[in-house]
Amino acid sequence: MTARAVPLWVGKTPDSDIPPRVRLRVFQREGGVCWISGRKIRPGEKWECDHRVALINGGSHSEDNLFPALVEAHKVKNAEDVAIKSKTYRMAAKHNGTWPKSKTPIRSRGFQSARQTTGTDR
Numbered sequence: 001m002t003a004r005a006v007p008l009w010v011g012k013t014p015d016s017d018i019p020p021r022v023r024l025r026v027f028q029r030e031g032g033v034c035w036i037s038g039r040k041i042r043p044g045e046k047w048e049c050d051h052r053v054a055l056i057n058g059g060s061h062s063e064d065n066l067f068p069a070l071v072e073a074h075k076v077k078n079a080e081d082v083a084i085k086s087k088t089y090r091m092a093a094k095h096n097g098t099w100p101k102s103k104t105p106i107r108s109r110g111f112q113s114a115r116q117t118t119g120t121d122r
Contacts, residue, residue, distance in 0.1 A: 011061035035067035054081035
């Protein structure tokens with residue numbers, strides 16, 4: 001096994017733009033296949049670099065965590081990532097006792113009226 005000729009790219013911050021040279025390396029490494037749908041990305045199709053492990057779920061902003069993804073498939077995966085993060089946050093907050101209690105009062109049927117008229121009471 002030979003050593004890597006080009007150093008692995010790591011973003012300085014999670015918001016760092018991915019350089020075009022890194023996008024090209026990611027695309028070529030995966031053979032131009034969308035890692036989410038498994039479909040070959042055709043020339044002219046819009047694609048994005050996606051983090052396999054999302055940043056909000058603890059993934060790194062580095063070249064080894066980037067994979068090509070078609071725009072539509074990427075939108076669906078991002079929604080799933082946010083849902084996972086939200087669920088994780090809610091579970092941790094409830095466990096720690098910091099999750100706010102409901103402000104909506106419990107609704108009940110109410111009490112029966114004190115007077116009940118039946119046919120035999122007259």
